[in-house]
Amino acid sequence: MNHGVYVLDASAIIGGFISKKDNFVTASVVNEIKDLKSKISLEAAIEDGSIKIIEPDASDLREVGKVIKESGDILRLSGVDIKLVALGYKLKRESLNPTVVTDDYSMQNVLKIIGIPYRSVLTNGINEVYGWIKICKGCKTKYPPEYESGECEICGTRIIKRRIKNP
Numbered sequence: 001m002n003h004g005v006y007v008l009d010a011s012a013i014i015g016g017f018i019s020k021k022d023n024f025v026t027a028s029v030v031n032e033i034k035d036l037k038s039k040i041s042l043e044a045a046i047e048d049g050s051i052k053i054i055e056p057d058a059s060d061l062r063e064v065g066k067v068i069k070e071s072g073d074i075l076r077l078s079g080v081d082i083k084l085v086a087l088g089y090k091l092k093r094e095s096l097n098p099t100v101v102t103d104d105y106s107m108q109n110v111l112k113i114i115g116i117p118y119r120s121v122l123t124n125g126i127n128e129v130y131g132w133i134k135i136c137k138g139c140k141t142k143y144p145p146e147y148e149s150g151e152c153e154i155c156g157t158r159i160i161k162r163r164i165k166n167p
């Protein structure tokens with residue numbers, strides 16, 4: 001079984017990255033979401049089952065904790081971050097195919113070591129450099145300018161370029 005799922009951190013939810021199905025978060029990520037708009041879309045997604053709240057096992061936290069200690073990322077990661085990486089580890093252990101969606105470089109570094117795929121939410125940094133983004137005509141998911149495929153990886157709709165207004 002090789003089933004693709006997404007593990008979302010708070011920046012992914014705030015950035016509007018919720019795939020149509022099979023998104024996972026921990027309860028502590030839900031607690032991190034404070035702004036009303038993100039809260040509403042998160043609650044709707046939890047209600048319709050497209051986001052599920054799952055916690056990693058103690059054994060997952062132990063294994064991930066070892067890697068983090070060795071990589072030197074321990075001081076840069078919050079308890080919420082570590083739990084989320086451990087959730088990715090748990091899903092992989094259960095033969096799912098998780099991609100963790102996060103803009104956090106320390107998390108990305110640890111995920112790389114463990115061998116779990118990750119992707120960035122669109123960051124402000126990218127906006128400032130390029131002045132335009134790619135966006136799905138269907139589900140409105142945003143992609144960085146260097147995203148090569150012409151199709152949305154979430155819903156399969158065509159991706160178009162869009163200029164970003166100056167802030």
Ligand SMILES: [Zn+2]
Pocket residue numbers: 136137138139140141152153154155156157
């Ligand atoms: Zn789409």
